[in-house]
Amino acid sequence: MSRIFPLAVVAAFSFGVLSCATAPATRKGSMSAPDHFGDVRVTEHRHGDDLLSAGLGLRGLAGMPSAFANPSAPTPAELRRRAIQSSWKGIADLGPLGGFGTVYGAVPAVPGREFTAFATLPGAHAPHRVLVQVPDDFDRTRRCLVVTASSGSRGIYGAIALAGGWGLPRGCAVAYTDKGTGAGYFDTAEGTGVRLDGTRAKAGEAPLEFEPVGVAADAGIAVKHAHSGDNPEADWGRHVLQAARFGLAMLDRAFPNEAPFTPANTRIIATGLSNGGGAVLRAAGDDSEGILAAVVALEPNIHVAGRGRPFYDYATEAALLLPCALAAPEFDGVPFARVAHVAPPAWAIRCASLRAHGRLSAVMPGAQAAEALAMLRASGWQDDALAVAASSTSLDLWRAVTAAYASAYLKRPAGAMPCGFSYRAQIAGIATGVDAAIRAAWWSDGSGVPPGAGVVLAGGTDFSPDPALPGNLCLRELWTGQGDDARRLRDAVDATAAALPRVDLPILVVHGAQDGLIPVAFSSDPYVKWLRASGRSPVFWKVPYAQHFDAFLAFPDFGDRHAPLLPFGYVALDRAWAHLADGRPLPEDAAVRDTRPRGAGALDAAMLALPER
Known part of the structure; x- marks a missing residue:
């Protein structure tokens, strides 16, 4: 079931995060600038559907791509199910040797509601997606909101394997932002883009995730991250903080009798990996209002001016x-x-x-x-x-x-x-029009940066x-x-460089010692040293034998040499929550020294030597 609510009818709460779409913006970059959201779409996910796996469960997530009854015109529910599946498979090792579901992690059925909208940052040209998942068993006694940003350039579910996988089963709501990326590709030849529900529409028929202005019909495929006219990476921190404010607003909508939900009564943990990890660290530096209670960043793409390398x-x-x-x-x-x-x-x-x-x-x-x-x-x-x-x-x-x-x-x-x-549709190296079935699946299958999903880099x-x-x-x-x-x-x-977080903000950074995409020597190492030189006390786990892509561990020989990073992210979130909710001390850096590569067999707990939860 789905409903569309104009944002104007969603009551603003005392923290003051909501404004109508016509509200004037304050100066660009101000954390007090009003947020701009479109209509909010609400969907319910129960009875064979759920928030965490769209009803697929662990076996279904690991299996073949979820089918469309009509490949040229998939339904919103079908697109959502496949988007969730592709996001899980792009991040986690769900293979039989990887240990997910046995050594660490689980995919229980989590019924609940989703609230999603197009949002715009003050000063930006293009909108982006924000989404909040509210489980039916949301813990009202220990209010928790996990806020996250997509890894890489993925779409709105791009961090579900980390933020959703940890937060939803624990009764936390989870707020997502695509941080100005995603697979809402615009076909310039056909003049179509992606609606809020994931289906495609002609420009002018409905609000679209990305609708370039004045682009020629022969320009190929327009991709939001590359072609929006913004530098979304410069605003990653603002995207995360905006998603947190949207999350609080949607909790007000979900539980009006218990509103308002504010940072004073709802603990907000920001987490992400790769580009999403960089985004939450950027949010830590931009959080002048004290929205965030803790930050857990995995393999972050983070840049410190004058240190490391971008x-x-x-x-x-x-x-x-x-x-x-x-x-x-x-x-x-x-x-x-x-x-x-x-x-x-x-x-x-x-x-x-x-x-x-x-x-x-x-x-x-x-x-x-x-x-x-x-x-x-x-x-x-x-x-x-x-x-x-x-x-x-x-x-x-x-x-x-x-x-x-x-x-x-x-x-x-x-x-x-x-x-x-340019980005083009090609078959066997020959430029061609886009097949309707391929185009219909872009939103669920695309990574946000071609090639892939029938689009090539030409x-x-x-x-x-x-x-x-x-x-x-x-x-x-x-x-x-x-x-x-x-x-x-x-x-x-230079505009993407991190700012210092507040002194008392708990920050945990988890990075694979053998990361070959975002090398720790260029990113987390200099970031952590910078924090410590500036009087901060981050927790830094440099995980032996872990690299950037847990999903690659399913490949023969490659997985034998490495350990997964995702379980360390879950434990780091456990420790951050125990610190916030129960007053436990934060862990030590040296807690991950004994991790070993998986080897040719199945992963077991002794190989990970996970820190105490």
């Missing part, structure tokens, strides 16, 4: 140099490092290309690989991170992500992305033996160069 810097460097460095003997036997039966091998081609462009001085392939590896080490890359970064290199992830980020930083529309990139290539090199060189030049675009991009990255 993601765009080291990702564009990795995209250029790692394909060559992987030929070095240090990567023999490393999963994903070599692609068999490719002649000539891709790493040798990249080495030769880099020498031809004056990036390497060595003549022989072996010496070129050693030189590329030495350059990476000299810029701060550690060997454990480099070995795991081979997976991102083999999947061409560096180029895909930085192309989107460059477009966002430079505020480029679809059809005018930097370095000649352009930035040539017909040489190393076709991706021109785009990678161009993206790197936007960081290292001196042109106007390079200066604008670096200014946009």
Whole structure:
């Protein structure tokens, strides 16, 4: 069942977070600026449906993609079920060896209601989604609201495996924000985007998640993160705090006899992983009103001005140099490092290309690989991170992500992305119109950054033996160069730097020691050192053998070498809650020293050596 409530009829509570859509905004960046929400859609999820798995349960979440009765016109309920499933599978290792549901975690049925709306930050061009899940067994005696932001560039359910998986079974409400990302893709040729319920509509027929203005019909697929005209990453903290205020407002709506819900009577824990982890740490620095009670960040993409390195810097460097460095003997036997039966091998081609462009001085392939590896080490890359970064290199992830980020930083529309990139529908390398069934599933299946779900990253290539090199060189030049675009991009990255949180805010940071996408040496290490040098006392768990993608642990050989990170996130949330609700002391940093890799068999609790709950 679903109902639409104009936000004007949702009573504002004493904390003063709600305003009508026409309320004037105060200065951009002010935490007291009024929030702008569209109509609120309310859906009920019971009797074979639920909040945590849409009725699929653990076995269903791990299985084949949830089916659509009519693939070209799925219902809102079908789209929601598949979006929840794809979000779980993108974050958690649900495979038979991974231990989810036996060693840690569970997916019980959690009936309740969802409240969702399009929201806009003051000064932003494009809306984004906010969503609150309120379980029927919400604990009214120990009021708890978990607020989270999607990992990567995922849609609104992108953090359900962490925030929902921990909070909903404990009687907490969970507030989500997509932080200006998500898979509400706009097809410029057809002129359609995504409604609030996940179905597609023509521009002008209904409010859409993303509706670019003035874009040409041949511009390809418009993606909110890359093409909104905003720099959403600069506002990640504001997105999280806005979602927290929306969550309190929706608790007022859900339980009017017990309103108001405020930070004074409802404990608010912010948690997220990857980009979502960076977002909640950014919220900690932006929280001038004291909304948050604690923050738990997993593998955060966090940047501190003058410390560490921002993601765009080291990702564009990795995209250029790692394909060559992987030929070095240090990567023999490393999963994903070599692609068999490719002649000539891709790493040798990249080495030769880099020498031809004056990036390497060595003549022989072996010496070129050693030189590329030495350059990476000299810029701060550690060997454990480099070995795991081979997976991102083999999947061409560096180029895909930085192309989107460059477009966002430079505020480029679809059809005018930097370095000649665009997003297109292609079949067997031939540009084509979008199949109706593929387009209908974008919202549930898309990651927020193509390629994927029938959309490819086009352009930035040539017909040489190393076709991706021109785009990678161009993206790197936007960081290292001196042109106007390079200066604008670096200014946009500077706007994403974290601010210091208040002194008494409990902060727990959990990061894999072998993270190859967001290396701990560039992100959490400098962030934690900065906090401590500034009089803060964060808890920092650097988890041995953990890397960035728990979902990759289902791959043979890869999972044998690593440990999952998600269970440590659950325990960190347990400890944060015990500190807030029961006055228990926060844990020590050294609590995760004894973790071991899973090995060839199934995960068991002894391998994790989880800290005491």
